[in-house]
Amino acid sequence: MSDDLWGTDRLDLTAYLGRIGVSEPPGPSREALEEIYDAHLRTFTFDNIDVLLDQHPGVDLPDVQQKFVGRGRGGYCFEHGTLFAAVLDRLGFAVERRLARVGADPTAAGRTHLVVVADLDGERLLIDPGFGLSVWRPIPLVDGAVDEVRGIRHRVRWSEHGWALERAKDDDWELMHTHDEALVVPSDVALGHHYTSTHPTVHFRHRMIVTKLLEDRHLSLTHNTVTIRREGAETEHREIGIDEVMAHIEELAVPLTDDERTRLGERLKTLD
DSSP states (O other), X not given: OOHHHHTGGGOOHXXXXXXXXXXXXXXXXXXXXXXHHHHHHHXXXXXXXXXXXXXXXXXSHHHHHXXXXXXXXXXXXHHHHHHHHHHHHHTTOEEEEEEEEESSOGGGOXXXXXXXXXXETTEEEEEOTTSTTOOSSOEEOSTTOEEEETTEEEEEEEETXXXXXXXXXXXXXXXXXXXXXXXXXXXXXXHHHHHHHHOTTSGXXXXXXXXXXXXXXXXXXXXXXXXXXXXXXXXXXXXXOHHHHHHHHHHTTOOOOHHHHHHHHHHHTTOO
C-alpha cells in the first residue's frame, strides 16, 4: 500500500532508531526486522495509561511519534502498529496494516486490534508489537507455523474467520486474536482507536494494563496484580496494592509527569 496514504514521510526515522538504540540497516532483511522489533519491545511499554487519564492524543503518526519517540512513553496496539509500520515503510519493507478481533470468539468481537504484516521476498511475517504478551519475534504467516521464544510458544493458524494467533497454555492453545486480509486505511485505525479508548464497556476504560519485555523477564501489571514470567521458571502472579503498582511503573521507567503520576494514582483507586 502506498506510503503516501499513511504519510510515513512525517516520521523522524533517525530519532526513532536513536530512541531504540539501533543503527539504520542497509536494507530490508529478516535479521534487521528481528533486531528492530526486539529493541522496540524492550523500549516501549504496552499500556493504556492515557486512556485512563482521558488524555489520549490520538493515533495520527506525528502524535504517536511525539509520545513514543519524543517522550519515551508507550501505548496500545493502534499506536504501536502505526509507529512500527511507518518505520518499516521507511526502511523499505513491504508492509500491510491489518485489523484483528481479540478473544476466543471472533464473531463476538469488533476489529479493535492492529497488527502489521511484512513481506520479505515472498515470505509474509506477522508482527504484533501492540499486544500485552504477543510474539517476541516475527512469526511466519503460514498455516500451522509454531515459534517458541523464551519458553513461550505461539502458533499461526488459518481459520474460517482469517488468520488466528494462538498462545500455548497448559496442554492446549489459547486464541489471542484473529485478523482478516481486508483493506485497512487510516480512518479505520482512527475509528478503532476512538471506540477502544472511549466506549464505556471497553476494558481499557476500567482496568490498567502495563507490560514490558525486560532483559531477564516479562512484567505485566494491572491496577491490582503483577505477573512476572522468566524463562525456565514458574510464572509469578499475585495481587498487589496501589503503592506497589506505582513502584513497578517506576521500575519500568514509564516517563510520567508529576501531574500524570498523581492523577494515575487517584484513578487507580476508582478501578474494581
